[in-house]
Amino acid sequence: MRGNAFEVPPAWAPRDHDRTHSPLAPEDAMTQPPAHQHPALAAADPELAALVGAEERLQADTLRLIPSENYVSAAVLEASGTVLQNKYSEGYPGRRYYEGQQNIDQVERLAAARAKALFGTDHANVQPYSGSPANLAVYLAFAEPGDTVMGMALPMGGHLTHGWGVSATGKWFRGVQYGVREDTGLVDFDAVRELALKERPKLIFCGGTALPRTIDFAAFAEIAREAGAVLVADIAHIAGLIAGGAHPSPVPHADVISTTTHKTLRGPRGAMLLAREEHAKAIDKAVFPGLQGGPHNQTTAAIAVALHEASQPSFRDYAHAVVANARALADALLARGFDLVSGGTDNHLILMDLTPKDVPGKVAAKALDRAGIVVNYNTVPYDPRKPFDPSGVRIGTPSLTSRGLGTAHMDTVADWIDRGVRAAGAGDEDALLKIRGEVAELMAAFPAPGLPTA
Incomplete structure (x- = not known):
């Protein structure tokens, strides 16, 4: 799965701890016990504590590609x-x-x-x-x-x-x-x-x-x-x-x-x-x-x-890695026939027009979510479709870079997206479930900063 990727997270990926997680199906979230990291919350409001715990596991097990999201450090969470x-x-x-x-x-x-x-x-x-x-x-x-x-x-x-x-x-x-x-x-x-x-x-x-x-x-x-x-x-x-x-x-x-x-x-x-x-x-x-x-x-x-x-030198490395990952991911998507607005990216963000794939953006986004790949559907310039059912999908690399994934992983990410979009068009839920397992396996190898141990 990891190919020639680095075996340990780079210095710019904040490491609060190590832990592994197993995949969690959405319908199982509320059956899980409250997170033990929040004892006061669990005692006062078990229902809310269970929701927090479910969200922690979801953020740990999925590949978060929404460009406006990220992981904060444990220090930021504490503050x-x-x-x-x-x-x-x-x-x-x-x-x-x-x-x-x-x-x-x-x-x-x-x-x-x-x-x-x-x-x-x-x-x-x-x-x-x-x-x-x-x-x-x-x-x-x-x-x-x-x-x-x-x-x-x-x-x-x-x-x-x-x-x-x-x-x-x-x-x-x-x-x-x-x-x-x-x-x-x-x-x-x-x-x-x-x-x-x-x-x-x-x-x-x-x-x-x-x-x-x-x-x-x-x-x-x-x-x-x-x-x-x-x-x-x-x-x-x-x-x-x-x-x-x-x-x-x-x-x-x-x-x-x-x-x-x-x-x-x-x-x-x-x-x-x-x-x-x-x-x-x-x-x-x-x-x-x-x-x-x-x-x-x-x-x-x-x-x-x-x-x-x-302000730390490691953050400068992180910022440049975000861009390098986005460019590598864009190249891998282009190689798979995806239409990218402006032909690529200079920053952290990629906007895909799925019209040539004959799959609406909303359909693709919801299918990818079931595959453990979290994106958002988005309008593209001159989009003939309505804003709530647009042609595009917006993705970005801030979160995966915070976890320590590098350019060596971007071909795998592009392959998951490609398979997920094709599965969305075909209504192939088994293919989406298979991708979800692969995503969870890689995410377990790259713990997210700020999230608690299992």
Whole structure:
């Protein structure tokens, strides 16, 4: 199964422990006893403890290929569950509306300082609850309801909060969207410039959720200057790659940078806003009191831990390994006749158009899930199918890289995907079950960071 792959996980794959797991069929999950690692939870709420234990086993036994997911370290998990949960802290360090902030202020200052050092920015706000509220804060800081804003269209790979119609950002603001070329799957900057100069938006967002290629921040910055717009770089997906030097940084080009703290950054489910000093007050005021009350201090602490981990030399190796794995996987999929949007990838993400395989994306994703391969169905540019039943599947390599899998494994992963898609088209459940067993066998050899021992 492992071929010429390394026998021990590399240094960039965080190792909390060793353990093996056996495959767990979904219908068996709730029959399992509560995880012994959570004795207080098991005693207080056995039903919930059983669900946590089932999820731990599922994450251990399956190949997680959703590009927005990852495994956090045991240290990040511990920080997320500390007594910092007990404290309210409306305001900012040194300027709180509650007393007893002696330690909380230090935690937040530490997280912000580490963010500024890691990304090389003037200012960091680590309080946003998640990526969408962080983006809403940018609107509140720089725009008024009804103003024109510009971002990549959702079906082309953009994000809901970049002015798409069904989002509050598209309802409260006038959203105009750019896309990618149908023939290349790449951004047409001449078309972006033409649209920006015609519409004169207050904000231009670059970045998205299904972009497999390097973002040209300098080109977007030039267009924003010509149009008199504030450039917002949404790096939620690629923040870890940027921190590890595997993707160019937007810091020299963007006025504001929005990011989540999980995904490739391998932290808790939170967000940050990074900005030039001239925008610091506007950003802080928009986050609090503009949009939210007290920050989630336990999450702030976990962000601080993740930022510390991302500053280590091993994380740089990890970021480059994520990209190397994605490129190797893309090549292996292309060799098997898959149609990849833009023809491949420069980062952690691959977007497959399954139209030539005559299998809808949703059908393929659900079949692969039964095979122990976790992906998400996704629209592709110019998709003729509906968003809830699209033509594509989106996959990525952050999680498998965290487990220690390398380029030598990517041909096996591509073979599983190929067999799984063919089985989906044929309705061959036995083939999917066989793949699931093979997946569980390989996953047992590469324990996931942060998960408990059996």
